[in-house]
Amino acid sequence: MLLSVTDLRKTYTTGDGVVTVLDGVDLSLGAGETLALTGESGSGKSTLLHLVGGLDEADAGRILLDGQDLTAMDDVSRAGMRRGTVGVIFQQFNLIPSLRVEDNISFQARLAGQHDAGWCADLAERMGLTPQLRKYPEQLSGGQQQRVAIARTLAPRPRLVLADEPTGNLDEETAAQVLALMLELVTDTGAGLLMVTHSHDLAARMERQVHLARGRIA
Amino acid sequence: MTRATLQALLSHWIRNPLQLFTLLAGLALATALWSGVQAINAEAAASYDAAAATLGEGTYDQIVARDGGSIPQETYVALRRAGWLVSPVVEGRLSGVRIVGLDPLTAPGGLGPVDPVDTDIAAFLSGAGQIFGQAEVLAGLAELDAQRIEAPDVAPGTAITDIGLAQGLLGLDGQVTRMIVSPEQPLGRPDLAQVAPDVTVQAAQAGSDLGRLTDSFHLNLTAFGLLSFAVGIFIVNGAIGLAFEQRRPVVRTLRALGLPLRRLMALMALELTAMALIAGTLGVALGYVIASLLLPDVAATLGGLYGQSVSGTLQLRPAWWLSGLAVALLGTGLAAAAAFWRLARMPLLASGQRRALTVVAGRAAWVQGAVALVLLAVAGLLALTANGLVAGFALLGTLLIGAALALPLILDRVLALAEGAARSLRAQWFWADTRQQLPGLSLALAALLLAMAANVGVSTMVSSFRLTFSGFLDQRLASELYVTAEDEAQAEALVAFAAPRTRAILPIQSAEAQVRDLPTEVLGARIGPTYVDNWTFLASVPDPWARIAEGSGVAINEQLSRRTGLDLGDAVQLQGRSFTVAGIYGDYGNPIGQAILTEPVFAGLYPQVTPLQFGLRLDLEDVAALRAALTREVGISEGNLIDQAGIKQFSLDVFDRTFMVTTALNVLTLAVAGFAILMSLLTLAALRLPQLAPAWAMGMTRRSLGVVELVRAVMLAVFTAVVALPLGLALAWALLAVVNVAAFGWKLPMFLFPADYARLGLFALGAAALAALWPAWRLARTPPADLLKVFSNER
Structure with a gap:
């Protein structure tokens, strides 16, 4: 099993007191498998994604990723996991504005020490970004920027791809194109895909769907 | 990983060359002013050391x-x-x-x-x-x-x-x-x-007394260098703070992609160190140029004022260029400390939004206000109690830093009041928008405040000093003609020839003595109308000249009074005789003590002293004829005849050269503050588009937006000038009443020069307007497509 989440719990302290966001979540995902995580706003979808991506720390429970316990890792080890094993695609793209498209695509792979120029060029080609390689992100449309973000995430060939509303900022047609490309590439690399989405149409294109309600799997 | 991260970090500067220029130029200017002053001090110190080593002076x-x-x-x-x-x-x-x-x-x-x-x-x-x-x-x-x-x-x-x-x-x-x-x-x-x-x-004490005076002169220069450096560091702090704020989203992305925080901070520190070294090198080179230009004036000052010889040419000494680089690194560290602290505490999932334009509010404002109040209260306390150079400079430091911290809060309150009082919607928007822009400009405005206050303070001190000095010269150089005889015989002939042709002949004679261990020059004065009518005492008993003339009294200078604690009515021992202090007079520029006795008493105490120098009182129109007659009839050489106007002019020339360096540093500091405003406005311009685009979309033309920007900069400069004036006057008071007394041994009266302040205010407004002109022009010419991007990015 690529990902195994057991009894995961997370609370936040706000001005109104302690809020339970995740209340004993169990989840698993195999290599090459795609999973849609749906739920209302505030149901804990993004929090679960952040915990699995090593971006945040759980209060209790276990996350086994590729056999390694993420919850037992310190900040530096989790950063190492984010560089190579996990790739996160954000809703806001989060590109580096001062780097050209080609440098943005290769950036995470170089950070992980797994840069493959041929694979990066192939990704750019398949994403339709070859004419844009010398441009800066601000010169691209929203759809093009999200394609750059997907290529950047896949460049180090991560074992698990996490996507947080990856098409939330795109129009319907562009969203469909981007998702198709993402699924194609994830399948090609044999990575697992866990995608958070509000859209039932997009969720329907995943192999499995999990619905989260009030911090629990419904 | 390191290479990729460095590329990402450095690409920010390549894409934002103006910000890079601001950072490098600010740091280079700060280092230049600091190391320029240090170069002058190092050169002077080397000259003193050479003198001490070769001649044993002061040792x-x-x-x-x-x-x-x-x-x-x-x-x-x-x-x-x-x-x-x-x-x-x-x-x-x-x-x-x-x-x-x-x-x-x-x-x-x-x-x-x-x-x-x-x-x-x-x-x-x-x-x-x-x-x-x-x-x-x-x-x-x-x-x-x-x-x-x-x-x-x-x-x-x-x-x-x-x-x-x-x-x-x-x-x-x-x-x-x-x-x-x-x-x-x-x-x-x-x-x-x-x-x-x-x-x-x-x-050897006599020599070190002179050393103390020159030390205090260099301390003044160092204080000015430090102030200029502080103004420069304000620019650097602004540039680094802005760069860090702009890079918040990138920092978050880098960490999300797996870059450990510690590595990120180390690489950012490395990046800043490299920049500090580049800017520091530029600054040291620029400092060398500044020092080369100023050194001849400093050498003339030290020669004219204290008789110390300083080389007029500059040598490249390792100590000061190394200290220049060290100061550049230290300044960058200071300027970046807060940004690094925020970065280290920023949670990985924190908002990536830029915060450069948030209004100073809440806890931070309270803390800043409290620190400002404490510093100003300490300054107030020191004003009442400060005694000595260190306390004097502590007073200046707390006053200036406290005021700089208080300025943004004062301006914020003023703008909030204006916003509340605004009647039209446009005026309300203008005040609210200005208030929102304040945090981004506050560092530059604080730099302008310091520069203007320093200008007001130092120019008040120098002008007060000049006015007092000029009056002092009128008092001390009352005789119309000064003559020096070559020997006693010529002196006798001179007196015999001049007596029927002048109103009075005043011998100038002195002897050296020690009063309470202080080297003192004792003068023997022929007391008459010249002294009684012209001399002004800082403090005296009733009819002091009568007491001195009858032989029981002595007049002493302020230096002797302050350094030995002698006051009116106290006894002064000279050659075993006791005299009562009848008056204390100002004696500006004299490093040692002085005491005046009446001529007969002086002659009794120092019979070996024969006067060879005389002041002659006569009508001004007769001076030229008497000069010629003395040369022709008595054989006095032309070089031994000096008329009053010549001495006064010479003395005032020495004085003006003395403060030429101060004036030059004043202008440079103000220029640096103007540069700070320009750079802040330019770097803020891009960040401000999201605020301005809606106003444009709702019907304001780009031209009117540009004009508003210009008016805003000038208005903020006016508010800053209003705060700078009382601050500058407080600074002048501290310099005259505390620092000057500790450094030179005399207190100066403070005069006000409203015309000078008005001129300075106009100059500062001009600098602010000039600094705002380019950003405003750029805004007025912003392509509509750039303004539209603001809305498209919000999708």
């Missing part, structure tokens, strides 16, 4: 003649025979060069250029002899048989030679000027008064 006690003249060589021989370990020195001026003759065989170790152990002492002593000095000094000497030897370590403007050669050159055969007293003396030697009653020992 050894000296034996001098009681009457201030030369000492017969027989006195030296008598002292040596009696067991006194003294070494003779002959000193005088030749072709504008200070000639110093030493005896290398008896001089204390380390003095002079000749070491009896290592060098050819025979060549120094025999034949035509040798003369040592810096190249330009040797070149300035007239024809000499002696071998000229370049010695860079000899004090500037000075040439050292054997005592015999010096006696010949200066026409002082059989005479010595002073004797250096070796610190180790044999026990049981006879008393000095027994062997040589006409000479006296002058403690």
Whole structure:
């Protein structure tokens, strides 16, 4: 099993007191498998994604990723996991504005020490970004920027791809194109895909769907 | 990983060259002003060291003649025979060069250029002899048989030679000027008064007194350099803070992609260190240029004011360029500390939104306000109690930093009030928008505040000083003509010739004494209307001149009063007689104590002193005729006749040159503040588009937006100037009443110069308007497509 989440719990302290966001979540995902995580706003979808991506720390429970316990890792080890094993695609793209498209695509792979120029060029080609390689992100449309973000995430060939509303900022047609490309590439690399989405149409294109309600799997 | 991260970090500067320029230029300017001042100080210090090393000034006690003249060589021989370990020195001026003759065989170790152990002492002593000095000094000497030897370590403007050669050159055969007293003396030697009653020992203290004065001058320069550096660091702080804020989203992305925080911070520190070294190198080079331009004036100042010789040319000393680089690194560290602290505490999932334009509010504002209040309260306390240089500078520091911290809060309140009082919607938007822009501009405005306050403070001090000094000259230089006779016979002839042609003849005579261990010059005055009508006392008993004239009173200068604690009615001992202090007078520019007795009493105490210098009182229109007659009939050389107007002009020229350096630093500091405003406005311009685009979309033209930006900058400068004026006056008061007393020993009255302040205010407004002109012009020409992007990015 690529990902195994057991009894995961997370609370936040706000001005109104302690809020339970995740209340004993169990989840698993195999290599090459795609999973849609749906739920209302505030149901804990993004929090679960952040915990699995090593971006945040759980209060209790276990996350086994590729056999390694993420919850037992310190900040530096989790950063190492984010560089190579996990790739996160954000809703806001989060590109580096001062780097050209080609440098943005290769950036995470170089950070992980797994840069493959041929694979990066192939990704750019398949994403339709070859004419844009010398441009800066601000010169691209929203759809093009999200394609750059997907290529950047896949460049180090991560074992698990996490996507947080990856098409939330795109129009319907562009969203469909981007998702198709993402699924194609994830399948090609044999990575697992866990995608958070509000859209039932997009969720329907995943192999499995999990619905989260009030911090629990419904 | 390191390479990819560095590429991402550095690409920010490549895409934001203006920000990079601001950072480098701010740091380079700050370093330049600091290291420029340090270069001047280092050069002056090296000159003093050279003087001390070659002449033993301030290091050894000296034996001098009681009457201030030369000492017969027989006195030296008598002292040596009696067991006194003294070494003779002959000193005088030749072709504008200070000639110093030493005896290398008896001089204390380390003095002079000749070491009896290592060098050819025979060549120094025999034949035509040798003369040592810096190249330009040797070149300035007239024809000499002696071998000229370049010695860079000899004090500037000075040439050292054997005592015999010096006696010949200066026409002082059989005479010595002073004797250096070796610190180790044999026990049981006879008393000095027994062997040589006409000479006296002058403690090394007299030299260090001069050292204290020059030290305080350099301390003033250093304080100015530090202030300029602080203004520059404001720019750097603004640039780094803005860059970090702009890179918040990138930092979050980098961490999300797996870059450990510690590595990220180390790489950002490395990036800033490299920039600090580049800017520091540029700054040191620029500082060298500034120092080269200012050094001749500083040298003239020190020469004119304190009689200290300083080389007019600059040498590249490792100590100061290394300290310049160190200061650049330190300044960058200081400026970046807060940004790094925020970065280290920023959660990985924190908002990536830029916060550069958030209004100062909440807890941060309270903390800033509280710190400002505490600092200003400490400044208030120090104003009442400060005594001494350190306390004086602590007062200046707390006052300036407290005011700089308080400024954004004061402006925020003023703008909030204006917003509340605004009637039209557009005016309300203008005030609210200005208030929102304030945090981004507050550092530049604080820099402008400091620069303007320093300008007001220093110009008030200098102008007050000049006004007082000018009045002081009128008091002290009351005689219309000053004459110096060559000998007693000529003096007698002069008095006989001048008596029927003048209203009064005032002898100028003095003797050296010690009052409560302070070297003091005692003057014998012919008391009459000139003194009674012209002299103003800082404090006096009723009818002080009558008390002095009857022989029981003495007038003392402010320096003597402050340093010895002597006050009105206290007793002063001179030559075993007691006098009561009848008056205390201002004596600006004099490093030592002074006491005035009436002429008959002086003559009784110092019978060996015969006056050779006289002030003559006559009608101004008769001065030229008397000058000519004195030359023709009495044989007084033209060089020994100086009219009052000439001396006054010379004194005021010396004064003006003294403060030329201060004026130059003032202008430079203000220019740096103007630069800070320009850079802040330019870097903020891009960030402000999201605020301005909606106003444009709702019907404001780009041109009117540009005009509003210009008006806003000028208005903020006006508000800053309003705060800067009282702050500058407080600074002037601290300089005049606290720092000046501690540094120079006298207190100056403070005068106000409204016209100067108005001119400075206009200059500052002009600088602000000029700084805002380019950003406003750029805004007025922003393509609509760029404004539209604001909305498209919000999708």
